[in-house]
Each structure stands twice: as C-alpha cells, then as structure tokens.
Amino acid sequence: MKHLIAPSLLAADWSKLPSEVALVNESEADWFHLDVMDGRFVPNITFGMFVVEHIKKIAQKPLDVHLMILEPEKYIDAFRAAGADVITVHYETCPHLHRTIQQIKETGAKAGVALNPHTSVALLEEVIELLDLVLIMSVNPGFGGQKFIYQSIPRVRQLKELIIKHNTETLIEMDGGIGLQNAEKCLQAGADVLVAGSSIFKATHPAQAISDMKAIPKTRAWWV
Numbered sequence: 001m002k003h004l005i006a007p008s009l010l011a012a013d014w015s016k017l018p019s020e021v022a023l024v025n026e027s028e029a030d031w032f033h034l035d036v037m038d039g040r041f042v043p044n045i046t047f048g049m050f051v052v053e054h055i056k057k058i059a060q061k062p063l064d065v066h067l068m069i070l071e072p073e074k075y076i077d078a079f080r081a082a083g084a085d086v087i088t089v090h091y092e093t094c095p096h097l098h099r100t101i102q103q104i105k106e107t108g109a110k111a112g113v114a115l116n117p118h119t120s121v122a123l124l125e126e127v128i129e130l131l132d133l134v135l136i137m138s139v140n141p142g143f144g145g146q147k148f149i150y151q152s153i154p155r156v157r158q159l160k161e162l163i164i165k166h167n168t169e170t171l172i173e174m175d176g177g178i179g180l181q182n183a184e185k186c187l188q189a190g191a192d193v194l195v196a197g198s199s200i201f202k203a204t205h206p207a208q209a210i211s212d213m214k215a216i217p218k219t220r221a222w223w224v
Helices: 014-026 049-058 076-082 097-106 152-166 183-189 206-214
Strands: 004-007 032-037 063-068 086-090 110-115 133-137 171-175 193-196
Touching (some): 004 032, 049 063, 063 110, 086 097, 086 133, 133 152, 152 171, 183 193, 193 206
Parallel strands (some): 004 193, 032 063, 110 133
C-alpha cells in the first residue's frame, strides 16, 4: 500500500481556513488531520466538534480526528456526528480502553489509539487486533512545530513487529516534527500514514511539499 499523507490543520493559517482546506482538497494528500486539545490532557486548547463540523462541509477527503482530551468517551459520538472518519484516542486517557475502542467502532468510524513518546508499544498487545490505526507521537503532544524525537523510529519497528505477530491490517501513523528530512526513515521503519503540519503549511509551495512527501519511496524493508 502506498503511504498516506495527512496534513495537520493545526499549522494552517486559520485566518484563511477555507482556502487552506481547498489547498489540501486539490493536493495529493489523503486525509485531513485535526488535533483536538482540551487544555487539560495537553497544555493547549484548539477546537471542538463545531469546527470539525464546518471543516467537514468543505473537505473532500476523510477527517482524521486526534482527540488529545481527557474522558474522550464522553465526546466520541459527537465527533462522529460532526464528521470524523477516523477517531483516535490516547492510551493515557482511557482506563477502559477496550470499551472505548468498541464505542468508536459502533459509531462507524475507524478506531485509533495514540501513544505518547514515553508509553510502551507493548501495552497495546491485548487490543491490537481491534485497532484500525495506531498513532506514534514523535513529539510530546500539545503544540505544533516541535523537534522530531528520533527514538520514535525504533518504536515504529516494535509496533510493526506486533502487527505482524497478530496478523492485523492496523495502520501505523506518525505525528510530530515530520518533514522531508525524516519522512523516509519513518516509512522505512514501517509507518503507513505521515502527519505533517509546519513542513507543509509553512512551506513556500505547500502543494509541492505534499507531493514531494507522497513521492518518497520505501527504499528498503522496515526490518533492514
């Protein structure tokens, strides 16, 4: 499968959001990545389901909604109703993770779980077969424009081994500090979906940045 590119609207110019959405619509990108932050789980506040609903009206590609919030189970149905196609919750916020994954799936959305940089991949052993996606955070969540944590790459390899062990079709997504300087290493490690914010929206030619990232080949297998 060709890897997917999910531009993060967190880095877009929100004073001209419709044109930023149109840019992604017309590009080679595959998904929109929407970061929802509550100021409690992470030290920042972004937007809620009302904004997701309005983006859905003009987006022509799936909405990949990343819930960086406490008690996400209270809001899953609302985000699905607002237009989320993929809903990802954090392992660290879900004491009843199995139940929360089931709740996402019951809405008809694809279910994802995100792991902070310090959270062990092995903790997903019991639920990996239920997941459509695992998001490896390659920065500490909360703010865009952070420096990529290179220890994330062996974590992707560990996750790929877990997926192969359980013979699932779970996608591996990476989010945080990703650009042309490290995207190929992420793909070689086993990543399927690359979230990119500043490296796209702050580029001189954002559509070309998307195209360049989409064109990166997997030049060798993840285990080499």
